[in-house]
Amino acid sequence: MAELKALLFDVDGTLADTEKDGHRVAFNLAFEKAGLDWHWDEALYGELLAVTGGKERIKYYLDKFNTDFEKPDGFDEFVKGLHASKTEFYTKLLAEGAIPLRPGVERLINEAREKGMRMAVVTTTTPANVTALLESTLGPDSESWFEVIAAGDIVPAKKPAPDIYHWALEQMNLKPEETIAFEDSSNGILSSTGANVKTIITINDYTQEDDFSAAALVLDHLGEADQTFSVIAGNDHGHTFLDLELVEKVHAN
Numbered sequence: 001m002a003e004l005k006a007l008l009f010d011v012d013g014t015l016a017d018t019e020k021d022g023h024r025v026a027f028n029l030a031f032e033k034a035g036l037d038w039h040w041d042e043a044l045y046g047e048l049l050a051v052t053g054g055k056e057r058i059k060y061y062l063d064k065f066n067t068d069f070e071k072p073d074g075f076d077e078f079v080k081g082l083h084a085s086k087t088e089f090y091t092k093l094l095a096e097g098a099i100p101l102r103p104g105v106e107r108l109i110n111e112a113r114e115k116g117m118r119m120a121v122v123t124t125t126t127p128a129n130v131t132a133l134l135e136s137t138l139g140p141d142s143e144s145w146f147e148v149i150a151a152g153d154i155v156p157a158k159k160p161a162p163d164i165y166h167w168a169l170e171q172m173n174l175k176p177e178e179t180i181a182f183e184d185s186s187n188g189i190l191s192s193t194g195a196n197v198k199t200i201i202t203i204n205d206y207t208q209e210d211d212f213s214a215a216a217l218v219l220d221h222l223g224e225a226d227q228t229f230s231v232i233a234g235n236d237h238g239h240t241f242l243d244l245e246l247v248e249k250v251h252a253n
Contacts (some may be wrong), residue, residue, distance in 0.1 A: 002177040004251040006118035006147075007108075008168060009195065011125050013184035013204050014187050015105050016133060018125075019049065020205065022099045026090035027054075030082055033089075038066065046206050052124040052158045052187050054083045091132040102139045102202065104222025104229070104242055107137065111244050113145055120148040122168045122181065122192075124158040127151045148172055160187040162194030169195065180251045186210035198251060200242070205230065 012018045024045045031038040042047065044065065051060040060080050062069050072078050093099060112119055119131055122241060130151050134142045145150065148171045155163040181192035181199040185207045190197045193214045201215040202222060212218045216234060223229030223241030235253065239246040 001252055002175065004248050005178040006172060006174055006180075007112055007247070008120050008122045008179050008181040008192070009109075009146075010181070010183045010185075010188050011121060011123040011130055011133060011151075013207065014102070014182050014188070014202060016099050016101050016137065017204055018129075018133065019097055022090055022093055023054070023086075026086045026093060027058075029089040030086035033085055034082060040154075049185070050187075051208055052160070054086060054126070055079050056158070059243060060141070087126055087128055090129060094132040094136040097136065099133065099136070102221050103224055103227050106138065107224065108222055108244070108247075109145070109241060115244060117244065118172065118174075119146045120150060120168050120172060121146050122148075122150045122164055123152075124164065125151060129205060139189065160194070161189035162191050165192055165195035165197055169197075180216075180247060186212070189243060191215055200247070200250060216253075 001165065009015060012023065016022070020042055024040055024042070026042055028038075038061075040061070048057050048061055051057050062071065064205050121132060127149060130149055131143055138145070148168050150164050150168040150171070157163045165181070169179065176196035179197050181197045182202070182203055183189050183192055183199050184204055189199050189201060189212060198216045199214070201212045201218040203210070203218065203220060204214075212233065217236070218231070218233040219242065220230040220232065225241060228240040229236075229242065234250070237246055237249045
């Protein structure tokens with residue numbers, strides 16, 4: 001069995017519950033600023049999460065849910081502008097401390113740093129969103145803790161395509177079997193396992209019904225010493241929260 005050399009983290013829904021109370025809110029603020037009468041409630045946003053990438057999500061909304069909207073000339077630029085506005089609102093929400101990390105995330109990242117475990121971010125969200133979340137939760141220099149930030153449009157095909165994982169592995173000069181991924185959604189695990197990366201899942205409200213049969217371990221969250229996780233599928237090896245020791249056991253099995 002190959003030695004575990006790196007942890008690969010998804011961002012939205014995995015590091016923090018960013019979707020419902022972050023991205024969704026920011027999209028609605030951007031729509032309001034643009035003078036649009038669009039509003040994405042929690043149920044609709046759950047359906048829109050079938051598509052990864054903010055610009056792609058706007059287009060999907062118009063193609064499937066708001067087909068009466070007359071697309072303007074320069075439609076791609078219109079969408080790009082809306083998405084840029086949304087990113088500005090999202091980073092403001094983060095700066096206000098409105099979106100904390102999920103249980104166990106900071107603890108695990110700090111433990112990995114202390115023990116010299118390599119780390120990377122592998123996500124479809126924009127680099128600006130990654131920076132904003134890390135700096136608002138882990139501190140101003142925390143982005144440097146991650147050897148690679150694979151984010152946004154760095155590859156043409158977003159999750160569930162495995163391209164972003166292939167790119168990150170190539171940048172780190174690692175084999176898939178030397179890493180383990182942390183994801184929260186079906187699109188995420190299709191991407192990671194499509195690149196042959198073993199995957200640990202932490203579900204959230206939007207993804208609890210997704211198919212995670214390919215996951216090595218499925219949890220409700222990473223847990224803390226005083227906040228036990230619930231195991232949905234897989235072997236916890238007698239642990240009550242996910243530390244590096246358990247990650248290594250999951251990787252080895």
